Amino acid sequence: MGVFLRKQLRCLIFTGMTMLVAGIMTFINVTNVSAIEIQEVTSPGGIKALLVEDYSVPIISMSFSFKGGASQDKKGKEGTLRLTGALLDEGAGELDSKAFQARMEELGVELGFSASRDNFSANIRTLRSERESAFDLLKLALTKPRFDTDAIERMRDAIRMGIERGRTNPNSIASRAMREAVFKNHPYARNTSGNEESIGDISRSDIITMHKGILTRQALTVGVVGAISAEELITALDRIFGELPDTGAIHDVEEVAPSLGEKISINMQVPQAVVSLVYPGLKRSDPDFFAAHLMNHILGGGTFSSRLYQEVREKRGLAYSVASWISTYDHTAYLTASTSTRADNLDQTLSIIQAEIAKVAVEGVSEAELEAARKYVTGAYAINNLDTSTKISRVLVALQTQNLGIDYINTREAQIAAVTLDDVNRVARNLLSTEPTVVIVGPVDE
Amino acid sequence: MRLFLTSLAVLITLIMPAEVRSAENSERSAVSSYFLENGLQLVVIPDRRAPVVTHMIWYKAGSVEDPPGKSGIAHFLEHLMFKGTVKHEEGAFSNSVAEIGGEENAFTTADYTGYYQKIAPSALGKMMAFEADRMRNLVLSDAVVLPELEVILEERSQRVSSNPNAILSETAQAALFVHHPYGTPVIGWEHEIRSLTREDAISFYDKWYRPSNAVVIVAGDVEPDEVLELARATYGLIKAESEPLSRRTVIEPEPTVARSVSYSDPRVTTPSWRRSYLVPSYQKASPGEAEALDLLGGVLGGASTSRFHRKLVLESQISSSAGAYYQGAARDMTYFVVYGSPRGENDLGAVEQAIDAQIKTLLEEGVTEEELVRARQNILKSIIYAQDSQVTLARIYGSVLAMGGTISDVRDWTEKLNAVTVEDVDRVARKYLVMPRSVTSYLRPKG
Numbered sequence: 001m002g003v004f005l006r007k008q009l010r011c012l013i014f015t016g017m018t019m020l021v022a023g024i025m026t027f028i029n030v031t032n033v034s035a036i037e038i039q040e041v042t043s044p045g046g047i048k049a050l051l052v053e054d055y056s057v058p059i060i061s062m063s064f065s066f067k068g069g070a071s072q073d074k075k076g077k078e079g080t081l082r083l084t085g086a087l088l089d090e091g092a093g094e095l096d097s098k099a100f101q102a103r104m105e106e107l108g109v110e111l112g113f114s115a116s117r118d119n120f121s122a123n124i125r126t127l128r129s130e131r132e133s134a135f136d137l138l139k140l141a142l143t144k145p146r147f148d149t150d151a152i153e154r155m156r157d158a159i160r161m162g163i164e165r166g167r168t169n170p171n172s173i174a175s176r177a178m179r180e181a182v183f184k185n186h187p188y189a190r191n192t193s194g195n196e197e198s199i200g201d202i203s204r205s206d207i208i209t210m211h212k213g214i215l216t217r218q219a220l221t222v223g224v225v226g227a228i229s230a231e232e233l234i235t236a237l238d239r240i241f242g243e244l245p246d247t248g249a250i251h252d253v254e255e256v257a258p259s260l261g262e263k264i265s266i267n268m269q270v271p272q273a274v275v276s277l278v279y280p281g282l283k284r285s286d287p288d289f290f291a292a293h294l295m296n297h298i299l300g301g302g303t304f305s306s307r308l309y310q311e312v313r314e315k316r317g318l319a320y321s322v323a324s325w326i327s328t329y330d331h332t333a334y335l336t337a338s339t340s341t342r343a344d345n346l347d348q349t350l351s352i353i354q355a356e357i358a359k360v361a362v363e364g365v366s367e368a369e370l371e372a373a374r375k376y377v378t379g380a381y382a383i384n385n386l387d388t389s390t391k392i393s394r395v396l397v398a399l400q401t402q403n404l405g406i407d408y409i410n411t412r413e414a415q416i417a418a419v420t421l422d423d424v425n426r427v428a429r430n431l432l433s434t435e436p437t438v439v440i441v442g443p444v445d446e
Numbered sequence: 447m448r449l450f451l452t453s454l455a456v457l458i459t460l461i462m463p464a465e466v467r468s469a470e471n472s473e474r475s476a477v478s479s480y481f482l483e484n485g486l487q488l489v490v491i492p493d494r495r496a497p498v499v500t501h502m503i504w505y506k507a508g509s510v511e512d513p514p515g516k517s518g519i520a521h522f523l524e525h526l527m528f529k530g531t532v533k534h535e536e537g538a539f540s541n542s543v544a545e546i547g548g549e550e551n552a553f554t555t556a557d558y559t560g561y562y563q564k565i566a567p568s569a570l571g572k573m574m575a576f577e578a579d580r581m582r583n584l585v586l587s588d589a590v591v592l593p594e595l596e597v598i599l600e601e602r603s604q605r606v607s608s609n610p611n612a613i614l615s616e617t618a619q620a621a622l623f624v625h626h627p628y629g630t631p632v633i634g635w636e637h638e639i640r641s642l643t644r645e646d647a648i649s650f651y652d653k654w655y656r657p658s659n660a661v662v663i664v665a666g667d668v669e670p671d672e673v674l675e676l677a678r679a680t681y682g683l684i685k686a687e688s689e690p691l692s693r694r695t696v697i698e699p700e701p702t703v704a705r706s707v708s709y710s711d712p713r714v715t716t717p718s719w720r721r722s723y724l725v726p727s728y729q730k731a732s733p734g735e736a737e738a739l740d741l742l743g744g745v746l747g748g749a750s751t752s753r754f755h756r757k758l759v760l761e762s763q764i765s766s767s768a769g770a771y772y773q774g775a776a777r778d779m780t781y782f783v784v785y786g787s788p789r790g791e792n793d794l795g796a797v798e799q800a801i802d803a804q805i806k807t808l809l810e811e812g813v814t815e816e817e818l819v820r821a822r823q824n825i826l827k828s829i830i831y832a833q834d835s836q837v838t839l840a841r842i843y844g845s846v847l848a849m850g851g852t853i854s855d856v857r858d859w860t861e862k863l864n865a866v867t868v869e870d871v872d873r874v875a876r877k878y879l880v881m882p883r884s885v886t887s888y889l890r891p892k893g
Contacts, residue, residue: 036496056495057833098760101750105820108827127830154759157789158766164715170608270713271607272600303544304528305537317596320604340604372545379547383564386496388835 036386038396038406041230043237049222050396050406051233054389058128060226061389063397065121066219068250071187071331072210079194080202081120083155084210085113090151092140097151100141109134111141115192118253118330119401120214123390128227131236139240142215147207160199163191170340170441173266174274178336178439182258182278188332209249216248217241223396225389258334261435265444272340273442275350277357280431281326281333284402290377290416291423292326292335292431297373298365298424299357300324300337302380305372307356312339318349335431343443350438361432364425378413477843478670479853482677484686485658489843489853490673491665493836499666500840501573502562503581504848506661507654509556509632510777511694516646518634521554522598523647527561528552529590531583536590539576542569556628557777558848564837567667574662574680581655582684584648591644599640602633610711611718611889618887621705622722626698626778656687661847665840698724698779704881710892716766719794719801720785721886725878727776729849737862738870739772739782739878744821745813745871746770746784746804751820754786757804764792764800777849782878794888805879812872822863829860 039051073080089104089111091097104111110125126134166172176191183189193199220241224233258280282292300308300323312322322339337357341349365373385391399408478490509520530536543550548565563573606612616631623629633639662681664673701724728736747754747769754768768786784805786797832838846856 054495056493057830059831059834061834098751098756105749105751105824108823108830110831125831127827150763154763154766154789161716161766161787168713168715271603302549304540304550305544313597315593317593318600320597320601340608341600342603372541375545376547379545379566380549381547382496382566383498383547383549387498387564387837390834392496 036392036409038409039230040406041234041237043234043242045217045238045242047217047220047222047237047241049224049233049237050399051223051228051230052225052392052396053227053229054225055227057389058227059125059389060128060131060224060228061123061125061393062222062224063121063123063390063393064220064222065119065397065401066214066216067119067221067401068214068219068248069118069120070115070190070192071117071253072214072250073187073190073194073198074206076198077194077202077206078190078198079159079192080206080210081115081214082193083152083159083199083202084207084214085115085120085122086155086159087147087151087207088113088141088145090155091146091148093144093146095140096146096148100137103137107134107137109137111138117188117192121397123393125390131228131232135236135240139243142240143243145211147204147211149204152204152207156199156202159193160196163193163196163199166191166193170268170270170272170274173268174276174338174439174441177264177266177441178276178278178437181262181264181437181439182260182334183256183332184259186256186332187253188256188329212245213249215244216246217244218247219250220244221397221400223393223400225393225396253331256332258332258437260437262437264437264439265446266439266441267444267446268441269443270441272342273346273440273444274338274340275346275353276336276338276439277353277436278439279335279337279357279434279436281328281335282427282431283330283333284328286333288423288427289328291419291427294370294373294377294416294419295360295365295424295428295431296324296326296335297377298369299360301373301376303376307360308337308339308353311352311356312349316348316352318345318352322353346440346442346444350440357432357436360428362429364421364428367421370419370421370424374416374419378416381412477853478674480674480677482657482682484682484684486677486681486684487661487847488674488677488681489661489663489847490668490670491663491836491839491843492668492670493665493839494667497566497667498564498836499567499570499664499668500562500564500836501570501577502560502663502665502840502844503577504558504560504661504663504844505655506558506659506693506848506850507650508554508558509630509634510627510696511650511654512627512630512634513646513650515638516642517630518598518632518639519642519646519650520559521633522595522639522642523650524552524554524559524561525594525598526586526591526647527580527584529594530585531580532585533579533583534576539580542572542576548573554632556632558845560844560848562840570664570668570673571676571680574676577662578680578684581657581660581681584651584655586644586647588644591647595639595642598633599636602636602639605633606631610709610714613711614707614709614887614889617707617709618720618722618885621707622724622781622885623698623779624701626696627694628698628776628778628780653691656691657681657684658686659691661844663840663844663847665836665843693777696778701883704884704886706886706888708888708890710890712892714889714891716787717794717891718785718787718889719797719887720783720889721801721884722781722783723878723880724779724883725772725782725874727778727780728774728846728855729777729851730779734862734866734870735874736772736774737859737866738874740774740825741818741821741863741866742813742871742875743770743772743782744824745817746808749820749824753804753808753817754784754801758786758797758800759789762800763789764796765789768797768801775845775849794890798886809876809879812875813868815868818866818868818871822866825863826860 107130319339324337480488550563552561620629758765758768765786766789770784
């Protein structure tokens, strides 16, 4: 009784911050109703947050993030931040794991932590009526985690099982091989969960050091949406985050350009081969970011009309999912095109994808395609990012971490409108004329 | 950090209770429901927080309606619905969604097929016009049908053949339903998919895609009266069909034999164990039984304080994960699942033994009042959080109505959950968690 979707959207949604930010919003221009007002608040303790007050549902969603992600893991101890995050709701203060989880459940609090390469992020959702207790519990998790041995071992085993699962999954194998080829010795080459060896080598003191180094007030960014006033939030900010240390120990991560032009084939007896092609990308801070984003949308972005979708799936039925996306990080960016197809279609599919990419690089796109892409990218922001409190609170964090400015929502449409055909075709030429790194995992010769 | 299988049942049967709305001073308006003259049902759920609206159409036909030998046709047709109509060539509808930054997709399950667009409110009328048009005016040629059949085969390969867990689940499902079409995969068996034709798709379409067999849900920043006007001007123009339509009825016999299925695959790294018991769904159950099964699922699994997690993961540490859930959303019989994976040196046998022991204790001693209260609070909490997503609300109403339920089934759910007693939970546990009703699955690494 499974649910079957016409189209797989996974690749499009979970590719890091790019989609969140670039898919972003224009609720102001769409209609004249429901303008969302963003307030900037600062607590007496100096903690800043962006707030959207909304009382239509009696809940509060708070997102926050600390600069310094899994790229802070020490060499040989990869997975430390991920493991640390998994342990924050596994016991704090007087409450052991069982008691902490029971308290969360009693209050109806949802709390989650995640480690990306550049940031350590969290989200908490609470009913307005339970907010005081929920915030106290959050404070406890952030400032007094117990890191009990049995919880460490349990979470270590869970993460290890995930790493082992990845060893037989063609998609995981492909993305791991791709990262290693493209980033070599840079921290971005490493898996945020670590590897079989490193996960076993992380000690309790490594976890404590990581916790102290990352969870600091200086590295903090907060976004809040829901049934809470500015005054209430100001009090809550100091209460939750006030006791965190001011600064920590984050080391600088080097800029890195993806190393391209390699071909990697990994033989695996599976029904479908996974193919990924990696090209250079543009970072969020690049002035040509929207030109690259629009170009990618036309090539293989999120609709049924992209060139790759039309050529690979609609016209020839070679694959169920095919897409391209740009991944942006603090210190690099790259474009990936990817699909899965059965072995006897592999060569044909790969040459169609390469031909389409070459066509965009050499001939560029048309004004009509660009106009359609502009409209999509403009309108999609509100539709993708503003329909739940949690999505909006994450946007509020992204506005700050990506330096987009509090007025980004008003300026975004103009930035998109300003992108010309020449801009898009220049960016296409620059990014896509390169020889890509190609990774194939499937029934092929190594 | 918790690692649980999510219960689709919980997601799909969520509701918005009236008392929560008023108690917390929510500004949400009530849900409106209308029937057009041609029999189409329209439900409007206002959500004015952002200028976004979700428009969904649900057809009361799913893979259960696949004719014998034609498994997968409901799902294949779902793909073909994007191929254009008499009035609009292929791609026109999708382009019109894309040009305003909208999101669209479609889905097929055993019980229904749905299509949706998430768009700016100003585009709602246009979407309804397109959707109404493709209810009766689809045009299919072999030129578009044949490549799409290849797409479906790739989809099956990606979802099933590439996933050992899915390979085993498909067989376990077939073993659980010895007679009912729920035993046949929604996507279809590969050899039958290969034989599907344009004519098969057309005949399914002509029969099931009609106004009286459809529910339209509109959730978002809209006025119900205006939506009704738009619906009348689009869906309302479709002629009603005179010949009556009834869904396929197959009654699954009462099970008498415990079954087990096992599969080993080199791609499996962590073994896993799972047992499904045949139980009635919300649509099929006697009053109170489905709610009691849902709460039983919460007592045994689903949260960190549930029995299986507490006993197997935290205390004995036999399992890396263990849980239970009730898949309540179905038109006919459905299943209650218990599952677990071994940790460290333990094997599947140890997990099975530990879960068996837990079930034995449950059947002998029953659940406690405290456990019941906790399980209930967890569901009630999800109900409130569900209000934060117009898509979730639209799915809840759409799926319940498409399975033959009513708006009051959704509205009264909280009240019915509140009425469940410890005795009710103990009764359904003793009645349904018995071996002859079950299929046990063993998934192991190979080589």
